[in-house]
Amino acid sequence: MEKTIIDVLKTQRKFQLSADSKNINNRISALKRLKSSIKIHEEELLVALWKDLRKSRFESYTTEIGIVYSEIDLHIKNIKKWASPKKVSTPQIIHFYSVSKIYKKPYGQVLIIAPWNYPFQLLINPLIGAISAGNCAVLKPSEYTPNVATVLQKIIESAFNKELVAIFLGGIELNTLLLQQKWDLIFFTGSPKVGKIVMKAAAENTTPVILELGGKSPCIIDKDANLKTAASRVVWGKLLNAGQTCIAPDYFMVHKDVKQKFMSLLADKTETFYGLNAKESEDYGRISTKENVERLSKYLIESEIYYGGEYDIEQKYFQPTILNNVSYNQPVMKSEIFGPIFPIIEFDDINEVIGYINKNPRPLALYYFGENKKKQQFVLTNTNSGGACINEVVMHIANHNLPFGGVGNSGIGSYHGKTSFEAFSHSRSVIFKSTFIDIKLRYPSYSKFKERLARLFM
Ligand code: NAD
Numbered sequence: 001m002e003k004t005i006i007d008v009l010k011t012q013r014k015f016q017l018s019a020d021s022k023n024i025n026n027r028i029s030a031l032k033r034l035k036s037s038i039k040i041h042e043e044e045l046l047v048a049l050w051k052d053l054r055k056s057r058f059e060s061y062t063t064e065i066g067i068v069y070s071e072i073d074l075h076i077k078n079i080k081k082w083a084s085p086k087k088v089s090t091p092q093i094i095h096f097y098s099v100s101k102i103y104k105k106p107y108g109q110v111l112i113i114a115p116w117n118y119p120f121q122l123l124i125n126p127l128i129g130a131i132s133a134g135n136c137a138v139l140k141p142s143e144y145t146p147n148v149a150t151v152l153q154k155i156i157e158s159a160f161n162k163e164l165v166a167i168f169l170g171g172i173e174l175n176t177l178l179l180q181q182k183w184d185l186i187f188f189t190g191s192p193k194v195g196k197i198v199m200k201a202a203a204e205n206t207t208p209v210i211l212e213l214g215g216k217s218p219c220i221i222d223k224d225a226n227l228k229t230a231a232s233r234v235v236w237g238k239l240l241n242a243g244q245t246c247i248a249p250d251y252f253m254v255h256k257d258v259k260q261k262f263m264s265l266l267a268d269k270t271e272t273f274y275g276l277n278a279k280e281s282e283d284y285g286r287i288s289t290k291e292n293v294e295r296l297s298k299y300l301i302e303s304e305i306y307y308g309g310e311y312d313i314e315q316k317y318f319q320p321t322i323l324n325n326v327s328y329n330q331p332v333m334k335s336e337i338f339g340p341i342f343p344i345i346e347f348d349d350i351n352e353v354i355g356y357i358n359k360n361p362r363p364l365a366l367y368y369f370g371e372n373k374k375k376q377q378f379v380l381t382n383t384n385s386g387g388a389c390i391n392e393v394v395m396h397i398a399n400h401n402l403p404f405g406g407v408g409n410s411g412i413g414s415y416h417g418k419t420s421f422e423a424f425s426h427s428r429s430v431i432f433k434s435t436f437i438d439i440k441l442r443y444p445s446y447s448k449f450k451e452r453l454a455r456l457f458m
Helices: 002-017 024-053 057-083 121-132 146-159 172-179 192-203 227-243 259-274 290-298 350-359 373-382 418-423 448-457
Strands: 086-088 098-106 109-113 136-140 165-167 185-189 209-212 218-221 251-255 304-307 321-324 341-347 365-369 387-390 425-433
Touching: 002 109, 002 136, 002 172, 024 057, 024 121, 024 146, 057 121, 057 227, 057 418, 109 121, 109 172, 121 136, 121 185, 121 418, 136 172, 146 165, 172 192, 185 192, 192 209, 218 227, 218 350, 227 259, 227 341, 227 365, 251 259, 259 304, 259 321, 259 341, 341 350, 350 373, 365 373, 373 387, 418 425
Parallel strands: 109 136, 109 185, 136 165, 185 209, 218 251, 218 365, 251 341, 321 341, 365 387
Antiparallel strands: 086 098, 098 425, 304 321
16 A cells, blocks of 8 residues: 555656646646536435435535535636735835735645545545645545545546545555655644644654644523524534534533523424434434444433433434533533533623633634624634634534634634635745846945944835
């Protein structure tokens, strides 16, 4: 395997130096080929997403495939504009007769590693940015979604030669091999734990990294929140992909005056969306592995279950579950849940909530429900997170004009839309100077007079 990887890297490096790799029209054709290859395999992909994660067709289209089509179209439409050199102003007093421009250069060869929870979208969306910016790419989908990985391989291999995009299937061993190679950029989506492994490997070659990680995203329900709408949006966002979404609201801090009402609405909405028995709903997903069902079940021990609590390890099913009166010390508050559990923590004073959030690693997302504009700003001003929504959850991901990414423990760098093009490009600063005149001030030997002049100009 190592030899194959090294051979692919060699051909890709050669391609990077060719005139073909520099032609923007070739990037546009590559994206068009990608789109038609996905279209050809779309049905297979929907079946694979059902087999691996029991994702409904609606969820698979809206959260995996549709997002990718829109991203491809956006890049095709804008690459030429984004890639054109941008003239910036030049202080003429220092740079007499000069023009300054920023050129967007591809990094070169990028490695893209994806997780299993949105196994299609999280591999292909970064690839779109990589191609659009003119890079070659090697892709490594997650080993936990083998059916999707097989379709991904077909999509990629029918759209591209290995010199532009190659894909390798495998697990940790393969990842370790890939991370030992020299890359110009590594784009990794996954857990903060593996993110650190990636960053350490990248440090060996001072390779830049984009890390799209996870964490515990808080959701605050204040006493003036529109509770009905909040409950609908929260239940939808939390139970997408059975809670296995990086920006799912992880835990809920609810004002004591509305807690009882809010919990009852959460339970109602769950039944409205998925019926009395979510296990029978075609729209309710499954947990990735039996081990993860067991891991989630441990959160129920010594917890006050307000709603749900059933699970079936063999079927990888976990019922939507609301835990009441959760304390900060419970295991469910110690790591990212990544499952359909709603821990409810009661609060009285918003400062207490903000204090708790700020004591913990910066989350990937933060959600606040409340109608008072000053309070909304207060929460935004006094906290930090990758992204945030007011009176909404998850949907900030669906606007390509908003850079998507984490901060601190939840990630480094961001992408989507134009930000993806930027993420996969190096900004090369260039000054064009005339030889018409050569001002001697900067050349030695220096004198008091020259120093006075320098101080005057700078
Ligand atoms: P993971 O970190 O376990 O795995 C991600 C990738 O890393 C996989 O391809 C896997 O093969 C590889 N990997 C696993 N262990 C490795 C090791 N020891 N050495 C080298 N490579 C290794 O993550 P996951 O369980 O697949 O996904 C869940 C995590 O991803 C959650 O934390 C979630 O929040 C996060 N996530 C983040 C985003 C985002 O956009 N920020 C999106 C989805 C998921």
